[in-house]
Amino acid sequence: MDNANLPFIAAMIHTAYKIPVCLLDEQQHVLQSSGSQLFNPLYKNKNEFFLESVQPERKEKNNPVLVMTTYKESLIVFHLTSGNMLVLGPFTVYEETESIIDAILDVLTISKGQQEKLIAYYNRLPFLSQRELLALCRLAFYLIFHKQLDPDRILSQLREPDMLETEPVEDLLRQRRFDATFHMEYRDEQKIWQYIKEGNKEGLQQHIETIDIDGVGVLSKKSQLRNMKNHSIISIALATRAAIEGGLYPEIAYTMSDLSIQKIEDTSEPNKIQLIVNDHFYSLIDQIRDNKSSSFSKAVQICQNYIFNHIFEPIQITDLAEIVHLNPVYLSQLFKKETSMPLGKYIQSVRLEEAQKLLVQTDYSVAEICMMLQFNDQSYFCSIFKKHTGLTPKQYRKNPVLN
16 A cells, blocks of 8 residues: 555545545544545534544454444545544435434534534535445545455445434434433432422522533433423423422412423423523412412402413403402502502513513514513503613513623
């Protein structure tokens, strides 16, 4: 083998097949490359890609080895007697790649920009049929070693399951996630429900900071997003029962649970899911505390519960008065006397608090949130929202922590 000719051979193969060709050292560092512009955007650089995809040690030298990467790319690797490796690829051996791309995007938590780069990358991957793959292996072997390659050496690899079976991408990605996937400690989990039951918000906040909320098992093999949603829904159900045990009215607890689960189902952004769950925990505790410290009359508590449950619907004082069988004027006086807030002002305050959550936890526009919460005038909504929070709705969405 003439090492001096390797750059020329690599360039010729790249020109003929439009496939990147790289010469690696024993540590999988790129020494020379042709066609280096084709590059998987999920890796920082080619060195990182080859470090994960190419095995540096092989008992048989000089024979081409077919490699299927984690992300369904294919490589041809020649382990040279010098210890270096000549790598042809990446390319694809699948004619139908759309389903593979969709499956990978479904599993990965990456930005829209990264998704677009990944799709563009897959669309540029050269496709080789098995016949073309065999021909390329034999041609490269002849150019490098000046010998003919026995086709059976390649055909035997093509018959291996890893090269032929179109198993789910999640199966290939599982090993990458496996070492970082643990179930939460039982005691840590029980503490969460106990803090909620006791209405101990400070204790829960401190506890959540010390545990790995993401450290959970796998409830969905089809989608990491679905897996996160499933875990979150279970957490909300358990928290709801803990809150009821802590004295929260079941109807309030179940309604809060329904609303939080709907928010989880509606979002496609994984980073928002845990925010929704944590907010649900803290909201339950706030309700438990309010119930425990409440010296309100039954009529006022019924009104508060009704307002909470029907916050997205029109609420009239006459409707509330009919529910508690009191005169509307007398109810308004009673409510202000006990809460120090006019009934209409209380309804507005609850709506504005819900608007804060919607701005942070959803992608609804300001106009949509305004209409959902029965504010018919957007300018008025923005004005009272700023008075309530010190920020405009758009400012609050960008920097909710400033409030």
